[in-house]
Amino acid sequence: MAPAIGLLPGVAGRRRDEIAGPAQRVWQNARVPTALLLVEDDPAIAHTVVYALQREGFQVDHVLLLREALRQLQDPSARYAALILDLGLPDGNGLDLCRELRRTSNLPIVMLSARGEEMDRVLGLELGADDYLSKPFSPRELRARVRALLRRSALAPSALPEAAALFEHDPAGARLRLAGHWLKLTRREYGLLQALLRRPGKVWSRDQLLSEVWGDDADSTDRTVDTHVKTLRAKLRDVRPDLELIVTHRGLGYSLDLPGGSAAVRALVQ
16 A cells, blocks of 8 residues: 555654553454554643553554554554544544555544544544544443444454344345345435445445435435335334444444444355
8 A cells, every 4th residue: 555645754654652561462363453542742632542452452553644654554564453543633534544554455444533523523434434432431331332343343252243134235136135135225325335334334325225225316315315224224123123233323323233243244145
């Protein structure tokens, strides 16, 4: 991944061991990492984040700059479960790194920002962030959000193995099966669920869903999305009333909270 970000030359980053002692890398198994990369230039915030997440059993690698983050992410020996990314950094905007990563990677991203305006949150999510925290935030909330994100991504130790075939997708027949039951979906409902299933945990704005599912249909509005989400949610509840799969994020949009993450979707080869 070639850096496409305007980074200032001659500025060195700082590793996590300058603010916290070394941590043992913890693995769910030999292939699944539980190491996190933190990109944060405020020493006090970085210390709090590293301490809070190390208590959860994570290794946290800490850097100050975008250029250092790129170097870490490009290192083939560094395998991260998630990126915790501050927006305001000395050598650029974290949004640029998020945009660059999304060209080649689905690495889960939690954005941190001192700016809490709705437009900042929406922009970050539209560029590919999976979650957003406004400063100041509590370490407890951060830990909970990271755990939830990794659970959805099937990277946390608590991911549910029995959810591995929760959804089955028949692309040739344009149909989906939930827990062994074929869903009776309209064309739009099928497109909507298919989009949500591609990125479990990602918050999709209404505009994104309109573009993805309805395309150039000029008669479609935010209300169109809300109506179809409502009917789709009801059909999913009919099959699995114990699971609240579609989550509403007020002012932002919708996500699919899928136990087991992408591993819970199996493509059927006919």
